[in-house]
Amino acid sequence: MKIGKVWLVSSLIFLPSSVSASHVFGLSPPKSQQPFTAAEEYLITSETKIYAEGLLKRWNSPGLSLAAVRRDYSQASGWRHEFASFGIGRADGSPVTPDSVFAIASNSKLFLAVSVGLLIHNATLNDCNGKRLTWRTKMQDLMPEWGxxxxxxxxxxxxxxLLSHRTGMPRHDFSYHFRDGSLGDMISKLRYLRPSAELRETFQYNNLMYSVLSYLPKILLNQSYPSYVSQHIFNPLNMTASTFSVAEAEKRGSFVDGFQYDMEDIPNGKNGTQKPTVPYLVRAGDEEAWAGPGGVLTSARDMALWMSMLLNEGKHPYTNATVIPKGVIEHVARGRSVADGGKPEFPELGPKVYGAGQIRYSYRGREIVEHGGHNPGYRTQVARLPEDNLGVISMSNDDVGGPLMESVKWRIIDDALGLQKIDWNSRYEKVWNDYLEKARKHTPRPKNPEVSRSTLVSLTSHTFGHPTYGTLKPCFVPGSVLPFPENTLMLPEQPHCTDFLSLPPTQRLLADTNLTSPTFLIPFDVGFATHLLLKHFDGNIFNLTAVLTNWAAREEYKRKHGSIQQLSSQGLGQGRDRGDLVLRWLETFEAEWIDKGENEQGLAFRGGFWGKEGPDARSPEGTGKHSAEVWFDRVNNK
Structure with missing residues (x-):
């Protein structure tokens, strides 16, 4: 997932390192692939370990787990698996190990894609019209909920x-509701989300479509998607640490904490304090909607098995039995959409194309197939070079751990291929610093902004709704500066706001918020946000910031289990709990109060709120309601 920070904003990790190698049983590789020989050095060299440790310190990152995989005929197994672990995995200082479990986020998408491929290769399955299931089967023929x-x-x-992100739909990530209704309910509400392009016009990354496809095992086999993956992938590969179940991962005691920056406000020069996000963002029982796009929880050791199977063209690395048909592995890696506008970030890289949960491009003449991942508090990168029979897995429990992961990934690849080393970290530091500088720049509020009493009263008098995003009930923040006496505003009573504004996370957020303009706070309980902060800009325009706090999740955990301290499987020893986290997403959006009479009253959200991407995607045209990326209609007068 990519919300709040660009993919590069991944962080790095440090502390003591450990390296281990495990070997499995050999198979004959395709002639085009280059096997590893005994004369070569380790894949993760001592110099690379020192390099990684230095970057962990430099980036002040908590932990990093690495795995490198390559064919090695000098071993009885025919494979070389190497692991390197750095830093802390949990709040109590427990170290990262090869068996530490991370949320691999969007690297879950390949599990979804190959699961779809397995369903397609199941000759007994047909769509609702009795036709053979194929990659070209239309969604309307599969799901009555689809629209x-x-x-x-x-x-x-x-x-x-859907797999290649070419439906015309922007992200709409803030529409995710992990708890409200079933996956079928979520699919039925997609029809209310505005597109930003036509079908197959441009590449626009969309997590929702992978959620949709995770519904296929249910409608075709009456089996849940997590159960299907466990049966057909995890179990055959003996990926014993891998699961979709948050409760199971927490119970085992190897699930690492994801670290984020509490009270960070980069546009206003506040860096925040690094804290573990405890408990995990997705709670036990709420995994269904996020399972397809980002729900796999797994370890470096298990991912090494997964990588070996991919390099072995779908065959089990130990037994040579087919786990995934070769044609499926080839199909998901074949590019069908031009990603990232087709412009390489650096001269050594070729243009990127997207298949199904896989990005394909060249690196210094070598072909790479990979994917990244970002859940709040976690970053991952899984890359393989098929012609060189090489795979690299990196997993970070730092929300901004990308530069470190990428730098170490390239170091391992350069060493393994005998290429001249490039100072990737300096490049990524520049990208990161440029990104921060851009984030700090914003259009200043006019010196004499227009503030309308009627606008402020209207926002507090009404409830606004969107069929997919949900309901908004704005709460005026007392004490935010007005150009007239507050007691003349004559706002209606808002009993729900009194309770909401007195909650601890709300108080923390407001205490750290500049209230020199009329300010509203809105409860917004979706997958990736809990609050919306509206600060008046001019006229009917407000700056809009999404905020995420885990306070409610912590309170719920306490009600069920008595204490956060009992979350011992995540390493919270007595006195180590660092409290709840309040996170402002970095992007600032725009909200406008529209009042064109009874038939058009509501809030128009713009400025990228819907997550538009791609060179051919378009912003809404027109005024009022028609200018909205997301339109929240007024639903009542109370």
């Missing part, structure tokens, strides 16, 4: 279109 606002996309979108 999109763009009728051409609704009727024309295929399984492949």
């Amino acid at each position: 999109l606002m763009d009728m051409d996309a609704e009727h024309g979108a295929t399984i492949q279109d």
